[in-house]
Amino acid sequence: MPPDVPLLTADERALDALQSVRVLYTDLDGTLVAKGGSVLADAGALPSLVVAEQIVALNRAGLAVVPISGRGRLQLRELTQLLGWDGYIAEAGGIIVHGTGLEFEERIDHGTWPADTLAEDTTPFEAINAVRAAETLMEALPGRIEHYAPWQFDREVSLLLRGCLDVAEGQAVLDELPLPLDLVDNGMLRSYGTLTCRDMPPHAYHVVPKGVSKARAIELDLAWRGLAREQAAAIGDSATDLQMADAVGVMALVANAFGSNGVTAGLAATPRDNVWRTQAERGEGWAQFARTWLAATGA
Numbered sequence: 011m012p013p014d015v016p017l018l019t020a021d022e023r024a025l026d027a028l029q030s031v032r033v034l035y036t037d038l039d040g041t042l043v044a045k046g047g048s049v050l051a052d053a054g055a056l057p058s059l060v061v062a063e064q065i066v067a068l069n070r071a072g073l074a075v076v077p078i079s080g081r082g083r084l085q086l087r088e089l090t091q092l093l094g095w096d097g098y099i100a101e102a103g104g105i106i107v108h109g110t111g112l113e114f115e116e117r118i119d120h121g122t123w124p125a126d127t128l129a130e131d132t133t134p135f136e137a138i139n140a141v142r143a144a145e146t147l148m149e150a151l152p153g154r155i156e157h158y159a160p161w162q163f164d165r166e167v168s169l170l171l172r173g174c175l176d177v178a179e180g181q182a183v184l185d186e187l188p189l190p191l192d193l194v195d196n197g198m199l200r201s202y203g204t205l206t207c208r209d210m211p212p213h214a215y216h217v218v219p220k221g222v223s224k225a226r227a228i229e230l231d232l233a234w235r236g237l238a239r240e241q242a243a244a245i246g247d248s249a250t251d252l253q254m255a256d257a258v259g260v261m262a263l264v265a266n267a268f269g270s271n272g273v274t275a276g277l278a279a280t281p282r283d284n285v286w287r288t289q290a291e292r293g294e295g296w297a298q299f300a301r302t303w304l305a306a307t308g309a
């Protein structure tokens with residue numbers, strides 16, 4: 011564990027900063043939900059109310075909670091509605107939605123792509139597939155990257171892959187394609203699937219239009235909500251989550267984040283003074299964040 015990431019619950023500066031926070035952007039997998047995807051479980055995936063109780067407490071206190079995830083739109087809509095929230099950010103920042111019912115508003119982010127990049131009635135997902143981004147990565151890095159089945163379907167903005175990659179190496183492969191794309195590390199997975207690499211844990215990766223990121227989606231969403239950066243916090247466990255620090259006042263990493271090589275590399279590469287860690291892993295760390303916000307704000 012890097013010693014220079016202070017503990018959220020024991021740092022006066024964090025408690026001060028949390029007093030301004032009115033919206034929390036939360037990652038799901040590896041952060042809010044247990045292994046297997048339940049919120050009704052502790053960090054060890056045993057049945058527990060530890061997370062659910064804090065979801066209810068934050069809802070009662072009026073903190074807006076916005077799930078921000080690599081998952082697709084339909085998965086996010088159902089989960090957001092189920093947990094009593096009102097907006098979500100899907101596909102690693104590509105889709106920003108307010109409202110979970112029949113009435114909703116959405117913004118699709120194409121990153122830095124010029125306005126004429128997409129042919130009419132074409133989604134970014136279709137454009138990325140048209141330049142064979144997944145196939146090119148698989149040909150260049152055999153055994154190290156594959157579709158993350160069965161979640162690679164029903165997507166609109168990004169590819170979802172599973173692999174064990176040096177992100178810079180994968181990015182160099184994408185840079186040869188005739189469409190500006192980014193490779194994003196979205197954290198550790200449990201299963202290697204059919205990958206043959208064993209020199210690092212498997213990770214989820216996204217291929218997105220260049221510039222699309224969770225951090226950029228938060229900036230767009232805060233502007234849409236009329237809130238300032240200081241009024242936002244984020245919590246996560248992956249390298250792309252760590253970048254959310256650039257868009258919020260308070261960035262929290264759950265304890266399991268420090269097992270990810272992307273997170274430790276990101277911490278080393280860019281010193282930031284608004285990143286804190288929780289003592290506990292996964293949902294139990296999320297619950298620690300919630301209790302700390304409630305204590306700091308007296309809500």
Ligand SMILES: [Mg+2]
Binds near residue numbers: 037040196197246247
């Ligand atoms: Mg995650």
